Amino acid sequence: MAGVDQEKTGLGNYFIANYPPFSFWKPSYLPDAVMALNSPPVPGTPLGLYLHIPFCRKRCKFCYFRVYTDKNAKDVEVYLNAIVKEVELLAQTPCIGGRKLDYIYFGGGTPSYLSATQLRGMIERLQTILPWDAAREVAFECEPGTLQQHKLQTLRELGVTRLSLGVENFKPEILQFNGRAHLEEEIHRAYGWARDLGFEQINIDLIAGMVGEDWPNWRDCVRKTIAMSPDSVTVYQMELPYNTVFSRELKVIGQDEPQLGIADWPTKRAWVDYAFEEFQNAGYEISSAYTVVKSKAKTQFVYRDALWSGADMFGTGVASFGHVNGVHIQNVDTWEQYIEKLDKNEIPLGRAFPTTPHHRLIREMILQLKTGHLRADYFQKKFGANILKEFADGYRKLESEGWLTVSEDGVDLTPAGLLQIDRHLTTFFDAEHLSNRYT
Numbered sequence: 001m002a003g004v005d006q007e008k009t010g011l012g013n014y015f016i017a018n019y020p021p022f023s024f025w026k027p028s029y030l031p032d033a034v035m036a037l038n039s040p041p042v043p044g045t046p047l048g049l050y051l052h053i054p055f056c057r058k059r060c061k062f063c064y065f066r067v068y069t070d071k072n073a074k075d076v077e078v079y080l081n082a083i084v085k086e087v088e089l090l091a092q093t094p095c096i097g098g099r100k101l102d103y104i105y106f107g108g109g110t111p112s113y114l115s116a117t118q119l120r121g122m123i124e125r126l127q128t129i130l131p132w133d134a135a136r137e138v139a140f141e142c143e144p145g146t147l148q149q150h151k152l153q154t155l156r157e158l159g160v161t162r163l164s165l166g167v168e169n170f171k172p173e174i175l176q177f178n179g180r181a182h183l184e185e186e187i188h189r190a191y192g193w194a195r196d197l198g199f200e201q202i203n204i205d206l207i208a209g210m211v212g213e214d215w216p217n218w219r220d221c222v223r224k225t226i227a228m229s230p231d232s233v234t235v236y237q238m239e240l241p242y243n244t245v246f247s248r249e250l251k252v253i254g255q256d257e258p259q260l261g262i263a264d265w266p267t268k269r270a271w272v273d274y275a276f277e278e279f280q281n282a283g284y285e286i287s288s289a290y291t292v293v294k295s296k297a298k299t300q301f302v303y304r305d306a307l308w309s310g311a312d313m314f315g316t317g318v319a320s321f322g323h324v325n326g327v328h329i330q331n332v333d334t335w336e337q338y339i340e341k342l343d344k345n346e347i348p349l350g351r352a353f354p355t356t357p358h359h360r361l362i363r364e365m366i367l368q369l370k371t372g373h374l375r376a377d378y379f380q381k382k383f384g385a386n387i388l389k390e391f392a393d394g395y396r397k398l399e400s401e402g403w404l405t406v407s408e409d410g411v412d413l414t415p416a417g418l419l420q421i422d423r424h425l426t427t428f429f430d431a432e433h434l435s436n437r438y439t
């Protein structure tokens, strides 16, 4: 049982996105990144492209991503030229050149901040460098208030298959207090246009525990989301990472107005639990610790599944993360360095981490645990490893605490385990990766 302090939403990250943690990636490993890019790929490994579009209309108070709210049209043009140049340089490397893209992901930031003309210009240039004809998914993140019908029409024409709407909450006061730029009516308008245009898949993102959230409003958010009938819904639990507006402000606000703090973890888990139950009552299935889908058979999320099963992905744009040929790579993380390196025709590598097969086994195992199930035969076939033996101590510990069950086929999380899986994943980290998890 966690102590009271652990149950408060303290400063720091909860969500585990990768392994080994980012704080162990170093510029001194860049020669490994260069070697990975200059080596042929492992045959049969899918390849994805991630594009980081770092512009937002305003900074949400809980946001810790590399985003800019002060760039003008000229800056945007400079950035888009740089990102196309980056893809061009990467496409010339032995690791990437000549390979077909399996999936493409536009993330940010706010990709939908770009105008229809900017999007068309950038995407058409990208497609001449690396065709998308074999891609199973083109996913695109949107902020509802930046969408117009003609922009969505352009995205549909350019081949976007999965649209993800960053709704987060419906209540105007909560959206505003948390620094979101969009309004409730913009959510409904954008969703209606997207549905009419026939996108293959529309996802809605919600956040459980935005500042000001309470039970009546959360029930209302879930009810409104179900009424819209999206293909999938992703529910994140609000964190309080370092370097956000809230991490600086809330300590003060919290003392003066305690009702404006972030809900504790048990409350946020209860909200996600409630949402998952309501979505299941409405016919959705749970597909991960954060996601419900209308139909697992029809609603794939290629980007997530590829990432969680060790696919290659090159991350482009400022501060972007990728993984190729067993090496984690992150780009330089300032605008100036990013633009300058591409001006000089250099791939803007910032830091890297060369993984061992053992790291990759841990990485896939913990990421796939987020689906709620692990199949031992998958790991046996791919890594020649018996996870039930290799991680027996960790599974036994979590089983005794009620978070999972082990069978001869694999591991299944309990419903309670699924709701808090990220806090237990460090159980499987190598000892040297247990400190200083996120920087």
Ligand code: SF4
Pocket (backbone or CB within 6 Å): 055, 056, 058, 059, 060, 062, 063, 064, 065, 067, 108, 109, 110, 143, 166
């Ligand atoms: S829209 Fe997303 S990326 Fe932009 S500031 Fe808000 S949370 Fe950050």
